[in-house]
Amino acid sequence: MEPWSWFLRTRPPKTTAAWAQRKRHSFGTLSRRSRATCLDGGMAKSGRTVWRVIRVHVARTFSDFLALGARWNALLKESASDNVFLTWEWLYTWAKHYLEEGQLWIVLVFKNDELIGVAPFCVRQRVTEVISVREMRFLGSDDVGSTHLDFIVRRKHKATVLRAIYRHLHEEASGEWDLLTLSELPAESSSIDLWELLVGEAGRVLEVAGMTVEPFIDLRDGLEHFLASLSGNERSNLRRKQRHLEGLGRVTYERVSSTPDVERAMDLLIDLHQMRWRQKGAAGVFADDRRRGFHREIACAFSEQGWLRMDFLRLDGEAIAGVYGYAYRDRYSFYLPGLNPKVAAKSSPGILLLFRCVQEAVSEGYKEFNLLQGAADYKMAWATGLRRCVTLQYYNRHLRSAVVKALESGKSMIKMLVR
Numbered sequence: 120m121e122p123w124s125w126f127l128r129t130r131p132p133k134t135t136a137a138w139a140q141r142k143r144h145s146f147g148t149l150s151r152r153s154r155a156t157c158l159d160g161g162m163a164k165s166g167r168t169v170w171r172v173i174r175v176h177v178a179r180t181f182s183d184f185l186a187l188g189a190r191w192n193a194l195l196k197e198s199a200s201d202n203v204f205l206t207w208e209w210l211y212t213w214a215k216h217y218l219e220e221g222q223l224w225i226v227l228v229f230k231n232d233e234l235i236g237v238a239p240f241c242v243r244q245r246v247t248e249v250i251s252v253r254e255m256r257f258l259g260s261d262d263v264g265s266t267h268l269d270f271i272v273r274r275k276h277k278a279t280v281l282r283a284i285y286r287h288l289h290e291e292a293s294g295e296w297d298l299l300t301l302s303e304l305p306a307e308s309s310s311i312d313l314w315e316l317l318v319g320e321a322g323r324v325l326e327v328a329g330m331t332v333e334p335f336i337d338l339r340d341g342l343e344h345f346l347a348s349l350s351g352n353e354r355s356n357l358r359r360k361q362r363h364l365e366g367l368g369r370v371t372y373e374r375v376s377s378t379p380d381v382e383r384a385m386d387l388l389i390d391l392h393q394m395r396w397r398q399k400g401a402a403g404v405f406a407d408d409r410r411r412g413f414h415r416e417i418a419c420a421f422s423e424q425g426w427l428r429m430d431f432l433r434l435d436g437e438a439i440a441g442v443y444g445y446a447y448r449d450r451y452s453f454y455l456p457g458l459n460p461k462v463a464a465k466s467s468p469g470i471l472l473l474f475r476c477v478q479e480a481v482s483e484g485y486k487e488f489n490l491l492q493g494a495a496d497y498k499m500a501w502a503t504g505l506r507r508c509v510t511l512q513y514y515n516r517h518l519r520s521a522v523v524k525a526l527e528s529g530k531s532m533i534k535m536l537v538r
Contacts, residue, residue: 178225200269203447210258216413236280237271260302306507329510334502336488364466368435375429391457432472440468451480
C-alpha cells in the first residue's frame with residue numbers, strides 16, 4: 120500500500136509552540152512519502168481538544184486487496200451504502216477477472232489505525248475515437264451489471280472521508296488520471312451532494328453521463344399486498360398459466376444453494392440462458408468467456424456466504440426455466456433468468472418461476488425483491504416502485520485532460536453540425 124497525506128483542517132489550529140511541536144511529531148513519525156493527512160479535532164471529557172490523525176493509503180496490488188476482506192465487509196455493514204455489489208467478494212472477484220496488476224487504486228482512509236472509508240477505484244486506459252484516456256472509476260462498473268456503487272464510509276465520518284479522498288485525487292494522485300467516472304451511484308446517495316460541493320468549491324462541474332432505472336417490489340406488507348398491487352389481468356394470467364403448465368405434466372421447483380451443487384447448477388443455468396438468446400439470434404451474457412468465468416467464481420463465493428439463490432422449474436424432471444439471484448441482508452436481487460423456449464412456451468415458465476422466487480423471498484423475510492436494471496415490460500408490470508442510479512463524470516485539470524476534453528467537445532460539435 121502506498122501512503123499519501125496532507126493537512127486538512129477541520130478545526131482551526133492554534134499557532135502555539137505546542138501545536139508546532141505536535142505537527143512536527145506527526146510529520147516525523149511517517150515515511151518520506153507520507154505526511155500527516157488530516158487532523159480531526161474532538162473534545163475529550165476533560166474539555167481538552169483531542170486531535171486524531173486521518174491518514175490515506177492506496178492499495179495497488181491484489182495481495183493488498185486480498186488482505187482487506189474482513190475489514191472491508193465490516194466497514195460496509197456500518198455504511199449507508201451496504202449492498203451485495205459493494206461486498207469484498209463481488210469487487211475482488213471482478214478485479215481478478217477484469218483488471219491487470221497495477222490498475223487497482225483503492226483509496227483507504229484511516230482515523231488513527233481505524234478504517235473509516237474506502238473509495239474502491241481502479242485506473243484503466245479508455246480508448247475513444249479521439250484519444251486514449253486514463254479513466255479512474257469504481258471497481259465492478261464494467262460488464263457485470265453492478266448497481267448501487269458508492270464510497271464505503273462509516274456514517275458519521277462521511278464528509279471528512281470524502282474530503283480526504285477528493286484531496287488525495289487532486290493533489291497526490293492528480294497526475295495519475297484524466298477522467299473520473301462515478302458509475303451507478305444511487306440517486307438518493309448523499310455522496311452526490313457532498314462530491315458536487317467539493318467539485319463546485321474548486322470551480323469544476325460534474326456532468327451526468329448516464330442514468331439507469333431499477334424496478335423493485337416492496338415485500339414489507341407481505342405477498343397478499345403485492346398480489347393486490349397487480350392488475351386483475353396479471354393475477355388471472357398467473358393462475359391460468361399455472362393450471363396450463365400443471366396440465367402438461369408433473370411440475371416441481373428446486374433451489375440449489377449448497378456449495379457442492381453450485382457448479383452443476385451454474386452449468387444448467389448457463390445452458391438455459393443461452394438457449395433463450397440463441398433463439399433470438401443474440402449471443403447472451405454467457406457467450407463471453409471472461410464473463411462466464413466471473414459468474415462461476417462469484418456463484419461459489421456467494422454460496423459460501425449464504426448469499427446465492429439458484430432456482431429451477433422442472434416439468435417431468437426436466438429443467439425448463441432457471442433464475443439466478445442474490446439474497447443479501449434484507450434484499451433479494453433478481454440477476455438473470457434462463458429458459459428453454461421450446462418447452463411449454465404458452466405457460467410462460469420463466470414468469471411462473473419468478474413468481475415462485477417472490478413467494479420464497481416473502482417467506483424468508485426479505486423486505487424487497489429487486490428486479491435490477493432495465494425497464495422490461497414484465498418488470499414494470501410487477502414493480503411497486505422505481506429507483507434511479509446516475510453516472511457522473513468530470514475531467515482533471517492538467518494539460519493532458521484539457522486536451523482530451525477539448526477534443527471530445529470538438530467531436531460533439533462536429534456531430535451536431537453534421538446533423
